[in-house]
Amino acid sequence: MPKILFVQPTQYAENGKLCKQRKINLPGLAFPLLAAYTPSNWEIELLIEVVDEINFDTEADIVAIGSMGHATFRGLEIATEFKKRGRIVVMGGYMASIAYKEAMKHVDSVVIGDAEISYPKMLQDYEDSGTVKPLYNHPIYELKNLPIPRYDLLTQKKIGAMLPVQAGRGCTYTCSFCSIACLYEGKYLFRPVDEVIRDIEEVKRLGFKRFYLIDDNIVSNPKYLKELCRKITPLKMKWASQCAIHLAKNAELLKIVRDSGCDLMSFGVESIQQDAIDSLDKPWLKANEHEQNIKILAQSGITVSTEMIIGTDFDTEDSIRETYDFIYRNRIPIPRFYILTPVPGTELHKSLKEQGRMLTDDLRLFDGTRCVHIPNKIDPEKLTEMYWWLNNKVFSVKSIFHRVLFNRNLWRNPAMLMFSLAINFHYRRYVRRKITPNIF
Ligand code: B12
Numbered sequence: 379m380p381k382i383l384f385v386q387p388t389q390y391a392e393n394g395k396l397c398k399q400r401k402i403n404l405p406g407l408a409f410p411l412l413a414a415y416t417p418s419n420w421e422i423e424l425l426i427e428v429v430d431e432i433n434f435d436t437e438a439d440i441v442a443i444g445s446m447g448h449a450t451f452r453g454l455e456i457a458t459e460f461k462k463r464g465r466i467v468v469m470g471g472y473m474a475s476i477a478y479k480e481a482m483k484h485v486d487s488v489v490i491g492d493a494e495i496s497y498p499k500m501l502q503d504y505e506d507s508g509t510v511k512p513l514y515n516h517p518i519y520e521l522k523n524l525p526i527p528r529y530d531l532l533t534q535k536k537i538g539a540m541l542p543v544q545a546g547r548g549c550t551y552t553c554s555f556c557s558i559a560c561l562y563e564g565k566y567l568f569r570p571v572d573e574v575i576r577d578i579e580e581v582k583r584l585g586f587k588r589f590y591l592i593d594d595n596i597v598s599n600p601k602y603l604k605e606l607c608r609k610i611t612p613l614k615m616k617w618a619s620q621c622a623i624h625l626a627k628n629a630e631l632l633k634i635v636r637d638s639g640c641d642l643m644s645f646g647v648e649s650i651q652q653d654a655i656d657s658l659d660k661p662w663l664k665a666n667e668h669e670q671n672i673k674i675l676a677q678s679g680i681t682v683s684t685e686m687i688i689g690t691d692f693d694t695e696d697s698i699r700e701t702y703d704f705i706y707r708n709r710i711p712i713p714r715f716y717i718l719t720p721v722p723g724t725e726l727h728k729s730l731k732e733q734g735r736m737l738t739d740d741l742r743l744f745d746g747t748r749c750v751h752i753p754n755k756i757d758p759e760k761l762t763e764m765y766w767w768l769n770n771k772v773f774s775v776k777s778i779f780h781r782v783l784f785n786r787n788l789w790r791n792p793a794m795l796m797f798s799l800a801i802n803f804h805y806r807r808y809v810r811r812k813i814t815p816n817i818f
């Protein structure tokens with residue numbers, strides 16, 4: 379029986395050690411989904427390195443490695459070890475897709491983008507000839523008839539309170555820094571609502587009360603979202619997702635979303651300066667509306683998480699200090715920050731490269747905690763220093779208590795209050811180890 383080994387690599391911490399955790403809080407969906415596309419005559423093993431050790435002496439015929447952001451560097455190390463042992467090594471996922479020419483130098487095969495057609499073809503090639511092609515690139519134009527992901531591969535592991543579900547892929551916007559925009563070019567493929575509901579029911583059947591809708595901007599199709607929420611409501615599940623903040627502007631939709639069990643949403647607020655937002659090709663996002671939007675969302679009962687970027691051409695030490703004040707003043711329960719990272723393949727990277735403003739191509743450094751380009755108004759070293767200043771301030775005990783413990787909106791939902799506190803202290807530990815705060 380042929381065997382495929384899926385490996386989701388972890389990343390390195392500042393001290394040179396691999397990031398490890400006791401459990402996986404937010405697993406990705408790619409491998410459980412690909413496992414469901416694997417013919418039944420194949421043996422499957424999934425290793426998620428943040429909790430699992432990798433046995434390099436495995437007898438797997440094919441080793442399939444994920445490539446998410448800077449964790450790709452670790453993925454390439456793993457690839458090298460397996461190749462030394464004569465295994466066929468395949469890579470897919472965002473980084474391998476965007477930088478496929480580079481990835482092809484290190485592995486036997488690269489799968490570009492969506493793998494629903496490519497992956498079964500690759501397995502078939504192996505069964506037919508014992509080899510795989512160097513590149514598979516078969517785009518898909520609809521997201522129908524997807525199998526139920528092999529969630530059992532996740533539930534066998536130490537896992538947190540939620541499983542991932544996907545309603546669609548892509549995004550209708552094309553922000554210059556975003557890998558989604560780079561790969562999907564403004565397209566958003568939606569799955570039939572009933573198929574999404576089928577997956578949520580499966581999550582529920584497995585004993586989970588909560589799921590994470592991993593879409594990037596579910597609000598971009600209000601009609602679809604309404605229908606989805608109406609069908610989620612009777613399942614009495616709690617859910618979280620991420621979307622554009624103008625959900626706040628549609629009171630009817632917000633209520634439907636909230637009533638369907640959504641209690642946590644992450645919003646790409648990006649910056650408190652309109653010039654900075656505009657420079658990221660996100661002109662529809664209005665900085666002067668942030669505070670009002672956040673208030674509406676928080677009062678609706680949704681716990682607000684924000685994603686912000688520092689290091690645009692408009693950032694200064696002062697604007698970063700004001701960013702801290704903004705987070706504190708608005709009592710944002712779960713804030714996250716990244717240094718602007720021009721990921722190779724994105725419009726932003728192209729433009730900074732042309733201007734001679736990229737400082738390095740070393741992927742290890744593209745982790746969102748270091749400045750890898752030359753911003754206009756602040757030195758790269760100073761920006762990195764201010765990034766840690768900001769995180770240390772935001773995840774100080776004083777700030778956590780102010781934003782979370784003394785946050786009236788959260789008191790209405792004690793479970794979310796406890797969850798937000800736990801996440802903040804988790805991030806605090808990460809910041810001390812100089813790791814990007816994230817819910818691994
Ligand atoms: C869930 C998630 C996480 C989780 C789980 C991570 C994990 N390691 O599994 C957490 C929160 C931990 C996380 C962390 C990070 N993430 Co993340 N994450 C996501 C998210 C929201 C969903 C991923 C998912 O499950 N998608 C659903 C599946 C079905 O789609 P897919 O992954 O594209 O997979 C399909 C194909 O790409 C392909 N495929 C994917 N992998 C492979 C591998 C092989 C071998 C093959 C053949 C095919 C294949 O097959 C699938 C079916 O078609 C995506 C955004 C998104 N919508 O995808 C961001 C995203 C992937 N993350 C991103 C980033 C940057 C990160 C971080 C680097 C952030 C940071 N600075 O710390 C870290 C890296 C963590 C790590 N060590 O890997 C970026 C990737 C950018 C890039 N160029 O690589 C994305 C696109 C978000 C964004 N908008 O920029 N992430």
Ligand code: SF4
Binds near residue numbers: 549557558
């Ligand atoms: S709205 Fe979000 S997901 Fe969509 S392109 Fe912009 S940053 Fe990417």
